[in-house]
Amino acid sequence: MSRSDRPKLPPVRIVRIAEAVRAGIANLNRRLVPAPVGVLEMATGFASAQALFTAARLGVADALADGPLSPSDIAARIGTDPDATARLLRYLASFSVFGPLPDGRYELTSMSEALRTDSPTSVRPLLTMLGHPSYWAAWGQLEYSMQSGAPSIDKLHGRPLFEHLQKDVEFGAVFNAGMTCVAEMNTPPILSAYDFTKFATIVDVGGGQGSLLASILRDSPDSRGVLFELESVARDARPVIDEAGVADRCSIEVGSFFESVPTGADLYLLMHIVHDWNDEKALEILQNVRASIEPGGTLLVIEDVIPEGNRPHAGKMLDLDMLLFVGGKERTAAEYRDLLGRAGFRLTRIVPTVAPACLVEAVPA
Ligand SMILES: C[S@@+](CC[C@H](N)C(=O)[O-])C[C@H]1O[C@@H](n2cnc3c(N)ncnc32)[C@H](O)[C@@H]1O
Known part of the structure; x- marks a missing residue:
């Protein structure tokens, strides 16, 4: 996606106001019912989650891509039991995930578009x-x-x-x-929040299958990129980089960020890497970046920075996810300042995006 056909995003301030209003309404909604009702609504969230995952995996929304269908026609297309399919659709339609029609058929809604394979909002x-x-x-x-x-x-x-x-x-x-x-x-929130075009060489440390780096390079025609990953993940990155049309400016290096990271770049990206590790291991990674970065270089740690206070934030769920999966954690701004300082960096600013993720910018101290 080039700069011109990227979706136009609202200003960060407007998004934060909308989030605060939604959080206030949700809070009010919970206070309007007796405590057991509010608690049980929260507790049975597992059912709506599993119904959603199952519908997505089975391809229910894909089956509706050409127009409304009855539950039995959907069941015939995806190979499921017709009665069970009708009940799943009725449940999910009550959350507006599918749209019920008066004749018993169902149609896609804007929410079901997110379940489809080929939709831009998938x-x-x-x-x-x-x-x-x-x-x-x-x-x-x-x-x-x-x-x-x-x-x-x-x-x-x-x-x-x-x-x-x-x-x-x-x-x-x-x-x-x-x-x-x-x-x-x-990616669109990050690209619209930060100017990457000023960097000659960008290393994406633990950059996954290369999606973010490929998009940055497409937007920054004079920059070169290095994707640094474990072998098992790096082997799937080539098609992503080829498809973005940046293969001539992007190399892939295999290795472990606990040993070293590629040298000589003026921008190092760490997206959703630091949160995977406890302070001791995160420090090892950051110190390896510090050893490789150019004196005038920049480090961008892209993470959900936990806000102070008791407002809802996606990072608070992700924080438990990190505990369960990797023993890592989400951190506050003060915790990032401290961790980066111990690794030999100075936090210069935290750039918010319309997504929960922020860009924590640092330079060698
Ligand atoms: C949570 S994923 C984030 C991937 C990518 N930065 C993104 O945001 O989509 C963490 C990544 O770290 C990579 N990783 C884990 N241990 C690594 C290591 N020792 N050296 C290099 N990469 C590693 C994983 O393969 C995985 O792709």
Whole structure:
């Protein structure tokens, strides 16, 4: 997507006001019912989540792409039981995920577009990851992590997540596609919040399948890029980079950021990397970046910075996710300032985006 055909985003300030209004309404909604009702509504959120994941995985929205269908016609297309399909549709339609018609058929809504495979607003790969049995199993062991402070993934599989993903090829592919979906959602907000064109060489450390770096390079025609990743993930990056038309300016380097990162760049990106690790391991990564960065270079740590106070924020759920999967954590601005300082960087500013993710900018101290 080039600069001109990127979706026009509202100003960050307007988005934050809209979020505050929605949070206030949600809070009021909970206070309008007796406590057990509010609690049970929250507790049964697992059912709407699983219904959504199942509909996405089975391709219900894809079946409706050419127009409205009856539940039995949908069932015939996706190979499911007609009665069970009708009940799933009725439940999800009550959340506006599908639109019921007076003749009993269902049509797509703006929400169901997000479940489709080929829609520009699709989050299907992310729903597939969140609904994966391995994902549910990890959340099912939250109590273990509460008691031990350790990732439940270690208990379930006997090895850390990124080692496990190299062995469990099926979940590994689902996880990497989910991460690419998150990166694609974050890309327009990041590109509109920050000028990347001034950098000659950009290293994306742990850059996944290369989605963010490819988009940055497409927007910054004079920049070169290096994607640095584990071998098992890097091998899927080439098609993403080729498809973006930036292959002549982007190389892929395989390695571990606990050993070293490529040298000589003036911008280092770490998106959703620091939050994967506890302070000790995060410090090792940041110190390796510090050892490689040019004296006038810039580091961008892209993460959900937890706001002070008690306002709802996506990072608060992600923080528990980090505990369960990797033993990492989401951090506040003060925690980033401190961590970066200990790694030899000075935090210069935190650039908000319309997404939950912020760009924490730092320079060598
Ligand atoms: C949460 S994902 C984020 C990926 C990408 N930056 C994004 O935001 O979409 C973390 C990434 O770190 C990579 N990773 C984990 N351990 C690594 C290591 N020791 N060296 C390099 N990359 C690693 C994983 O393969 C994975 O792609």
